[in-house]
Amino acid sequence: MTRKLTLAGAVLVGLLTGCATSEPPKPQAAPAQPAPQVAAAQPAAAPAPMAAAMPAPPPPPAWQQGRPASMADSRLAPVAGKNTVTPASEIPLDKLKLPPGFKIEIWSTGTPGIRAMSRGASGKIYAGTRGLGRVYEISDNGKERTSRVVVDKLNQPAVVIHKGNLYVMAVDKALRFDGIEKNPNVAPVDMTAAFKLPPQQHHNWKYLRFGPDGKLYVPFGAPCNICALPTQEYAQIRRYNADGTGMEVIATGVRNTQGFDWHPVTKQLWFTDHGRDWLGDDGPEDELNRLSKTGQFFGFPSCHANGIADPDIKKDDACKGVTLPVRTMGPHAANMGLHFYTGKMFPAKYRNMAFVARKGSWNRTTKMGYDVVTVNADAQGRNPVMTPFITGFADPAANTFWGRPTYFLQMPDGSLLLSDEQLGAIYRISYSGKK
C-alpha cells in the first residue's frame, strides 16, 4: 500500500501539465501524454488492479490536474452554463442590492452566454460568447433592444469594434467585418494567418480591446490549471497592429486574464487574473494587476496572488522578480471584466474607480464572488480598497446562485451596462440620487 501511494504521488506530480480553472474549463484537445502506471488519486478502497488484464489507466483529465489525492472525493465541478434564452420575467433582479441612489434594470435579454461587449458609433453593441460560439449584434431603437447573430459556430469568440470594423477572435480564428454597422451582411476578412494563434484551447478563449495606442490587445492564457508551459506562446498578454503585424509580448506569467482596461490618468494597463485551482477553498486568490512597464512578469506558474509559492511547480525564490498585484480579489472568485468609470452620471467619488465583475467560483465548497465590486486605489495602485457594489446574484445561506456578472460597457450618458453570462442578459446601472 505504501508503495502504491508513493507511486500515485509521483504520477500526480509528473502530470502537473494539465488544466483547471476558475472558469468552466475548455481544455485542449487530446494531450499526447504517456499513460502512467497507476491512476493518480485512486481511492484506497479500489479493488487491487488485475495486473495482467488491466489496461494502463489514462492521465487524469486536464482540468483536474494539480488536484491532490486528498481531494479525490471532491464533487467540485465546473458550473453549468445555460444555452437557452431566459425571458425577462425569469430574472429575479429584485434580489440585487446596490448602494443608495443606484438603480439596476434589465436592458436586454435573449442573448445566451453573452460576454464582453463593444459599442459602435451607431450605438449597435457587439458581444461574444464561449461554448455557444455566437457573436451577437444588439440594436437599440431607444425603447427596446433586438439582437441578431452576426456569425456562429466559432470556437469561443470575443469581439471589439474599432473605427467601424468588427474584430472577432476565436481560439483558432481571427475575422474582421468591415463597416458592419452600415453593411450588416458584409463578408468577413480572414486574418487568422497574420495572428499566428497557438493551438491549445484551454484558457485561450479571448478578450479583445484596442488600447490608447491604437493596438489590439489580446491575452493567451496558460493551457492548464498549473503547469510548466509547454511552449512560450502562453500565459501572456500581447499587442498587435490592427492587421496582425508587429506582435509584441507585453506581459508574461499571466495565468488567465479575462478582462482589462487602461487607467484614465496614467494610461497604464490594469488587468484581472484568475488564480489556480485545487489548493483548497481559501487560495490562491485572484489578482488585479497593473502593468507599469512593458515586459513585466506576473508569476505564473511558480508564484501566485500576493506572493504564494506554488507547491507543485517549485522554484527557488519563487516570487523573485514577480510583479505582485495591486490587490488580491478573492479565492476562486473568477474576476472578469474591469472598467475604470469615467462618466458623469455617478457621484464624483466613482470617477476613475475600478469596477470589477466577479463571475463566481466553482472550485470552492461555498460560493465566492457572484458580485460586482469597486476597487479604489490611487493611480499607482496604492492603498486599494475593495467594496461590494452589487450583491445578490448568489444566496450564501443556500449556497446557490442565479446570475454571473461578467463585463461592463459605459454608455454615453454615463450609465453602465453589465452582461450576465448565465442568463444571457444585459443590465443597466444608473444613478439618480444626490450627488
Next chain:
Amino acid sequence: MHYIHTLLPALALMLASAAQAQQPPRLELCAACHGPQGNSQNPQFPSLAGQPKIFMENQLVLIREGLRDIPAMKGVLDGLKDADLIVMARYFSEQVPVPQPGPLDAERFERGKVLARGMLCGTCHLPDYKGREQMPRLAGQHEAFLRAVMEEYRDKPGPGRDTVMTNALGGLNNQHLDDLAHFLSHVK
C-alpha cells in the same frame, strides 16, 4: 371557506394547463428513435429518460444549430424555439429510466469500474453515474452509444463538443473505451 370555492376551479385549471404544457413538441418523432418515454430500444440511440434537464437543454441548442453535428438529428429540431427545447428537456428529465443492458462480462465490468474510479468520473457524473446539471446520466445508457460518443469526444474535438470531456478522454485507448462503456451501461 368561500374564497377556497372560488379559487379551487381556477387552481385546477392552472394545473391542467401546466400538465398540458409539459407535453413536448414532436414527441412522436423523438420516440421513433429514442423509444417510449425516452427509453431507447435501439442501442445506437441514447436513452433520454432521466437525463438532467440542463444537460438536455444545452445539448438540444447545440444540436439544433449544428454546432454539435449529428447526422440523424439534422433538421429534426428546425424551427423550434428555446422555450420548446426547454419543454422537451423537462419532459425527458422527468421520465423514469429503464435500462436494458446486454449480457454482463464480469471482467470487463470490473476493469471499467476501476478505470472510472481512477479517472474520477464520479466527480462530475456523481459516484452513482446518474449525472447532474450539465453532465449527463451514464448509468444504464446503451453500451454501443456510450462507446461511440466517447470515441467522438476523444477524436473529434471542436466547437460544440464538450472540451472537458475531450480532455478527460484524451489519453484513453480503444480498450479503455470498451471497458468504460460496458461498465457504465451495467452500473446500477
